Amino acid sequence: MLQSIGEHIWMEEYPFEVFGIALGRRMIVIRLADGGLFLHSPGEMTDDRKQRLESLGRVGYIVAPARFHDLFLEGAIGAFPQSELHAIRPIFSRFSSRAKTFLLSDQAVPSWEAEIEQHDFRAGPFHRETVFFHRESRSLLLADLCFRLSGQGLMTQLVGRGLGVVNRFAPTRDIRFWTMGRRQRLRTSIEKVLEWPFTRIIPSHGEIVRENGREVFREAFRWA
Numbered sequence: 001m002l003q004s005i006g007e008h009i010w011m012e013e014y015p016f017e018v019f020g021i022a023l024g025r026r027m028i029v030i031r032l033a034d035g036g037l038f039l040h041s042p043g044e045m046t047d048d049r050k051q052r053l054e055s056l057g058r059v060g061y062i063v064a065p066a067r068f069h070d071l072f073l074e075g076a077i078g079a080f081p082q083s084e085l086h087a088i089r090p091i092f093s094r095f096s097s098r099a100k101t102f103l104l105s106d107q108a109v110p111s112w113e114a115e116i117e118q119h120d121f122r123a124g125p126f127h128r129e130t131v132f133f134h135r136e137s138r139s140l141l142l143a144d145l146c147f148r149l150s151g152q153g154l155m156t157q158l159v160g161r162g163l164g165v166v167n168r169f170a171p172t173r174d175i176r177f178w179t180m181g182r183r184q185r186l187r188t189s190i191e192k193v194l195e196w197p198f199t200r201i202i203p204s205h206g207e208i209v210r211e212n213g214r215e216v217f218r219e220a221f222r223w224a
């Protein structure tokens, strides 16, 4: 079900497991001033979900901001063939023969730049994603950069604890390892995000941070 987060922003959560870890997944929908919907990490496009989206408006932009966030992309594109696809490089390459397909980067996108800002966040060789700031709702949209799991189930406890994300909002611990001794690019990204006056953090997995988002984000990366 779509849940309203603010006047023009909604999310839809659904169960999602990887290797027995209950990660959960969240699709975020923002209605832009021109009426077009910005669809962040679309979920499986069932008839019900499609109808719910259509009740909000016309899907204008489908966004695949991180690796593995293309899981249900084909279905979303099939359901909304007129929409633009904006994806990070590996996903973009897969769809580049499709018309209306664009590479996500630091470059502002004219269709939404007045309402949503973005940054190409780099946290080591294996973690790169485009993060977004929705001005009106003061929300930071993350894919996999940080999350917090409540840790139900044995595998979630084991792996989640290993990654350092059970009951605390944090980047997964491997990011510390991969950026060791070369954190300048990471620090630049952290500082860029902290320029945005967000209060809420909405990651694609785990719980939402509902208030004091900037403080929580700063604390999560204090080690860097």
Ligand SMILES: [Fe+2]
Pocket (backbone or CB within 6 Å): 066, 068, 069, 143, 144, 204, 205
């Ligand atoms: Fe993810």
